[in-house]
Amino acid sequence: MTTSGAQDRQVVLEARGITKRFPGVIANNNVSLKLHKGEVLALLGENGAGKSTLMNILYGLYHQDEGEILVNGAPIRANSPHESIERGIGMVHQHFxxxxxxxxxxxxxxxxxxxxxxxxxxxxxxxxxxxxxxxxxxxxxxxxxxxxxxxxxxxxxxxxxxxxxxxADILILDEPTAVLTPQEADDLVRIMRTLVDQGTSLIFITHKLREVLEIADRIIVLRGGKVMGEALPAESSEASLAAMMVGRDVILQVDKDAAQPAETVLEVRGLYVRDDRSLPAVSGVDLQVRAGEILGIAGVQGNGQTELVAAITGLRNKEAGTVLVVGQDVSLATPRQISELGVAHIPEDRQREGLITSYELTDNSVLELYYRKPFANGIIRDEEQIDAHCTRLVEEFDVRTPSIHVPASSLSGGNQQKLIVAREFSQPIKLLIAAQPTRGIDVGSIEFIHNQIIKKRDEGVAVLVVSAELDEVLALSDRIAVMYHGKIVATVNNSEVTREDLGLLMAGAGPQGLGVRSWELGVGG
Amino acid sequence: MSESLETRTPSRLLAVWSQYSPLLVPVFAVFTALVLGALMIGLTGGDWLAAYIGLWEGSFGTPSGLGNTIVRSMPYIMCGLAVALGFKGGLFNIGAEGQLYAGAVLTVLVATTLKLPAIIHIPLALAAGVLGGALWGGLAGFLKARTGAHEVITTIMLNYVALRLTEWLIKSKTPYLLGDPADTTGARTRFIEDSARLPGIQIADTTRLHLGILIGIALAFAVWWLLYKTTIGFELRTAGVNPSAARYAGISVPSTIVLTMALSGGLAGVAGASEVLGVRGALSADLLLGLGFDAIAVALLARSNPIAIIASGLLWGGLLTGASLMQVRAGLSIDVIKIVQALIIMFVAADQIVRFIYRIPKRGPGEETVIAKGWGG
Structure with a gap:
């Protein structure tokens, strides 16, 4: 498209040798980049690679320790977004x-x-x-x-x-597609094209490889705060970019055998749940998950998935409906009672629910098990046992940490998530509920966690995966249920559906027009 | 990675120390407050050195001063523990004072009306104090757990209720409830039975080291043990620091709130009981007025660390005890000490100031000053 000749055009924004340190971390290490007029520059990197820090510096929210920023050739000492706005830089934050x-x-x-x-x-x-x-x-x-x-x-x-x-004639878009349906994302791409055609220059941040190849004119890959390289979409593949991002070859597909579903472990019937504002969030959901299979719930965030998971795990009251776990009615059970039936729950927000970030890894490794033997005798905690347990988890799940006695907040997102998964898998379980199991973590950890989930399935655990990442749902699930406006609009076998069709369903298109007859409409199981 | 903040601060020694010592800010806060106090005395024409020598001798520097300090500190230590326990559970218990009175009332009731051997009477009277405080605190906890009513509001209100109720119980003459018909001023209850009096040793005319002191110290260790070595403490801290995660962990947050407030109130109740049984021998409505608020200061200064509360409580009691000798020596108003105390708290609460003055590096994770999360909602 506009790739050719981008190098010859006027440079509108330039960063020279930007370095930014935070206590204990160098978030940006001598980063330089140029943005040309009318160009879409993708900044690709894993979480923690320093993308957001760099953008916040460009926008004036942070101030760099070293290096300079030039807008249209003139240096700015922007210490405030106000100045950046005056110089024509605009930013669309991930959280509006x-x-x-x-x-x-x-x-x-x-x-x-x-x-x-x-x-x-x-x-x-x-x-x-x-x-x-x-x-x-x-x-x-x-x-x-x-x-x-x-x-x-x-x-x-x-x-x-x-x-x-x-x-603004320079726009910074921070993970703009994270909250969009595939169709909305397509609209955004069109808009970005129009903007560029009218002379606006764009930087967009992402960790999604597919998008980069689709939208960008030029790609800069960041890893560990450094620029790892530059690439042109025409000369790159998802695999080559992933390797640059992670520093090694990554297997993007999860290898798994066909599921061998056995008895029903989780059954949800006619479930209605309200959200925090007392508005209907889940409106009549039925679903079944059997031992040895993975049911994936696809859907744009905010379509009732959070409330569905909370209701199943006992964290939220149900307005109506029944939840059966291994044949037992747990509609009115407490989270602990449900957990004791052999239900593991990887919560969608690891910082808010899955971990106490100020606690050491040891306490986090027994967050919901703390009262059980051998971690406690009566009310007295057995710290030796807890330490041993934590050491075991850290080793088995390759949680990278200097010690088990550091606060969980000092771990990277991926390692935090691995600790949670390790904890949830440390007890014998029959049902696993994994909500956004790999949100915002590095590719290496994603790979690892996906494989662990498949392993549990193969051991005969029933797995319910909820994810806003369609790729994740497609990679893991044996069956896929699409959730839209609190309802399951279709349940389908993974092999019988395309990404595009799922995208339409997630956007509320309804399955009727899609010409796939074998789909069950609005009924799980 | 290689260059962390610590190595770049000018004062490397302080920085190194800071890694080992969360005491840094409180110690410097006290120091700064004392310096400012001296300045204030000096600038207004007073003799600051004589004043501080008096303060020292009256508080820690002489045996009798020390004895007074210890006795005076006990209610601060116990109520400081009450507030700290609340903080650890994410609750801001401003009602230690009301809980103290609630405990003292039940204690007096048991100590004045029953006739029992000391070995039963003392524990029973103490237990009554715990019960009274626990009920009063637990009530605020229950209101929060059940209706969401903020504990800051309810505990303040319950303070007034407790105080007025105590006054009424003491002053009512038709019929006499707790009041003493022999006391014409109507300011106090009947004296407790000797069998309920806490054993102790008289070290000066007005000073008696009583069993309550051992109880206070033991409680500090008990609270530490409860918080960090038991599942109850784990539940309490978890519900305090992150209620969502606590729910996820299967902890019932409402019951934990009630339990935390009851335990907190119970500790304040012990303070009331120990003061009545060990020091005063009766309850008057002006027993330890304002103590609930000072207890917050004691807890903050100790950063809610139960063991450190022994020290901050002693400091608090020491400042107040020494103030009278300081008054005599330097002819200063006792209010100077109140100002110093206020400055200490200001510097502890606004620790950025102290960190700035002494170039103390920023806190690491997990080291933050614990204030209840409940403010705001």
Missing amino acids: QLVPVMTVAENVMLGNEITRGRFFLDRRRAAQQITEISRRYGLEVEPNALIADLPVGAQQRVEIIKALYRN
Whole structure:
């Protein structure tokens, strides 16, 4: 597309020898990069590679220890986003910075209000400007809609408009596709193209290889805070990029034999659950998971998966419905009772639920087992046993840590997750519920955890995997259930479905039009 | 990696020490407060050296001063433990004072009305104090667990209830409840039976080292043991630091909240009981007024470490005890000490100031000052 000749064009943004240290870590080590006018530059790297730090420096949220930044050839000593915005740099954060109870127009204006007189907002003129921008770049939004009513994709468009409204011609997009359905992601790609055609320059951060090859004009790979190399999509493959990202060859496919499902271990019937705001989150879900198979739940985040898992594991009250684990009704059971039936739970948020980050690894290695023998006799904890247990887990699961007596917060995401998986697998289990088991961790750890999950399946454990990463669901599952708006809209065998069809289902297309007759509609099992 | 913050700070010795010593900030906070106190005395024309010598002799420097300090410190240590236990459970117990009174009332009831041999009477009277405090604290815990009512609000309110209830019990004359018909001022309860009095040794006219002191020290170790060596402590700390993870770990957060508040209140109750049984022999409504708030200071200064609370409690009691001799020697108002205490707390709470002055590196993970997470909601 626009790849050829990118090198000849004007450099709009340049980072020279950026170094940023945090206590104990060098987040960026002598990083240099150039962004040309009208170019899409992908910054690829694992979590912890220093991508976000670099972008936060470019945007003025952090200040580099060494090195300089030039915008259109002129150095800036940006210490604040304010200055960056003035120089034409805009950033779309992964977590949107929008006020949900305000309208699109109000959000866009915020901090830069158009007023009549001194105190009165001129909503009409703002709406006009927004409509103008959205026409020009193909960013569809309704200026008077409330943010809270908009789907995630539209909220992201508002964020982009916000930056453009402030005359940004350099846009930084931080993991822009993480929260989007595949179709929304396609829309975003179109928008990015339009932006580039109109002269905007883009940097986007990601760890998804597929996207990079699809969207980028040029790719810079970061690892351990250093630039590992530059690549052009035409000359790269997913495997070559992954190797550069991780530093070794990575097997992207999980090897597994066909499932040999046995008796039903988990059965959910007519489950209704409300979310924290008392709105219906799960609306009549039925599903079954049998021993020795993996059922994957695909869906865009926020379609009731979180509440479904919480209800099954006893962490959230059910409005209606039954949950049976190994034939026992656990609809009213406590998390502990359910756990004691042989249910392991890898929670979706390891920092909030899976670990106490200020606790040492030892305490974390018995987080829900702390009261059981041999870790406690009566109320007295047996620290020797806990230490031994923790040492065992750390060794078996290759958790990289200087000691078992360091706080869990000092581990990388991947090692934290390995510790959780190790803990959950340390007891005999019949059912494994894995929610976002590899979210935000490095490729090496993903590989390891996937293999461990498959191993459990082969040992006859029933596995329910919930993931927002379609690739993960496809890699692990024997059967896939698609969740949309609190319902399971289709359950299908992995071998009988394409990525694209799943994407449409996740977006709420409904299976009728997809021409796959063997699908069960809205019924699990 | 190679270059961590520590090696780049100017004062390397301090930096090295800081790795071993979480005491750094509290010690420097006390030091800075004393320096500022001296400045204040000096600038207003006072003799700061004489004042501080008086403070030292009156608190730790002489046997009688030391004895006074120890006796005076006990309620601070016990209530400091109460507050610290709450902090560890993620709860901000501002109600140590109310719980202390609730405990003292039940203690007085048992100690004045029953006639039993000392070997039964003393434990029973102490247990009554624990029960009273635990009920009062547990009530705030129950309200939080059941309705979400914030413990800061409920414990403050329960302070008033406890205090007024105590006053009424003492002052009511028709009929006499706990009040002493022989006491015309109506300021105190009847005196406790001798069999309920805590054994001790008289070391000066007004000072008696009593059994409560051993109890206070033992409690500090017991609280430490409970927090770090038992499953109950694990549950309590886990529910305090991260309720979501606690739920995930199968811990019932509501019952843990009630238990934490009850244990916390029980500790404050012991303070009330020990003060009545060991020192005063009766309960008056002005027994240890304001102690609940000082207890927060003691806990903060010790960073909620139960063992360190022995030291911070002694410091607190020492400052107050020494203040009177300081007053005599240097002709200063006793309020100077209150100001020094306030400065200490300010520096401990706003530890960034102390870290800045003395170039103490930032905290590592797990070393942060523990304040209840519950503020805000």
